[in-house]
Amino acid sequence: SYELTQPPSLSVSPGQTATITCSGHNLGDNYVCWYQQRPGQSPILVIYQNNRRPSGIPERFSGSSSGNTATLTISGTQALDESDYYCQAWDGLTSGVFGGGTKLTVL
Amino acid sequence: EVQLVQSGAEVKKPGESLKISCKGSGYNVADHWIAWVRQMPGKGLEWMGMIYPADSDTRYIPSFQGQVTISADRSTSTAYLQWSSLKASDTAMYYCARRGFYGGHSFAFDFWGQGTMVTVSS
Numbered sequence: 001s002y003e004l005t006q007p008p009s010l011s012v013s014p015g016q017t018a019t020i021t022c023s024g025h026n027l028g029d030n031y032v033c034w035y036q037q038r039p040g041q042s043p044i045l046v047i048y049q050n051n052r053r054p055s056g057i058p059e060r061f062s063g064s065s066s067g068n069t070a071t072l073t074i075s076g077t078q079a080l081d082e083s084d085y086y087c088q089a090w091d092g093l094t095s096g097v098f099g100g101g102t103k104l105t106v107l
Numbered sequence: 108e109v110q111l112v113q114s115g116a117e118v119k120k121p122g123e124s125l126k127i128s129c130k131g132s133g134y135n136v137a138d139h140w141i142a143w144v145r146q147m148p149g150k151g152l153e154w155m156g157m158i159y160p161a162d163s164d165t166r167y168i169p170s171f172q173g174q175v176t177i178s179a180d181r182s183t184s185t186a187y188l189q190w191s192s193l194k195a196s197d198t199a200m201y202y203c204a205r206r207g208f209y210g211g212h213s214f215a216f217d218f219w220g221q222g223t224m225v226t227v228s229s
Contacts, residue, residue: 001169033215035152042202042222043152048215086152090214094166096142096154 002091004099011105018074020102022087025068030089032070034063037084037101046085047072074104082106109133111141111203111220118226119193126189127223129203136184137161140206142216143177143188147199157206158186193227200224 004024012018022032034047045054047063050070060075070089074081087099114128129141142157156167160179167177179186186203200222207217 031213035216037152042219043204043216044219045215045217048207048217049209049213052209054217084151088152088154088216090212093212093214094140094157095168096157096216098144098152098154101151 002089002095002097004087004089004097006085006087006099006102008100009103009105011107012077014077014079014106016077018077018081018104018106020072020074020085020087020104022070022072022099023068024089024099027070027089028065028067032063032065033088034061034070034072035086035088036081037086039083043086077104077106079106109205109218111205111218113201113203113220113223116224116226118228120229121195121227122192123227124189124191125193125225126187127201127225129186129188129220131184131186131205134205137181139208141179141186142204142206143175143186144202144204144216145199146202146222152202155188160184160186193225195227195229197225198227 035043036046037043050065051063062073084101086101110132112130137160140157143155145153155171158165158177158179176189202222203220204216205218
């Protein structure tokens, strides 16, 4: 089965840039989405189609994908960005897969 | 406004059956796949499977095939996730999510339910 690998954790200081990676075999051939999940809340979509932001998502969130790696970048990280972040892709058209998640700490 | 509203928390004993629900509104529920996602305590998201309410076409990942049943009632815009015999290891938060279509092979879980906590304990 298809697997996506993320670093378990990342710490940044407020105002810095947070870069979260997601790796998978030939991931660049796939569209990647990113989800933010704050503690005790449902996930929300922050990036789809590798680099597109849904309405209402701040411009400081951006995404890219190439080769075997997709990247979520949060510029000017704020305290409210402290969350778990999950990448997601498709194994075929009807089988989804999530990465293991990255806990972002802003301190 | 697109909404997915899930049924309330459940506390069950091992061996009992359970069916939880996810009711969509604010969009044409029939023509968007609805997925179910498990999150065990302190763990990550796991995609379980999904259903196309228009014709009840259903897909599962192998690890959940035969363990749960996903169904839908098009007339009430509701998707369901059910177990015939719960185990303690089924204790988790379960989310439903709409799969939005963004052209070509671009899909995303763009709207999520609030989650249903299922606790299985003797």
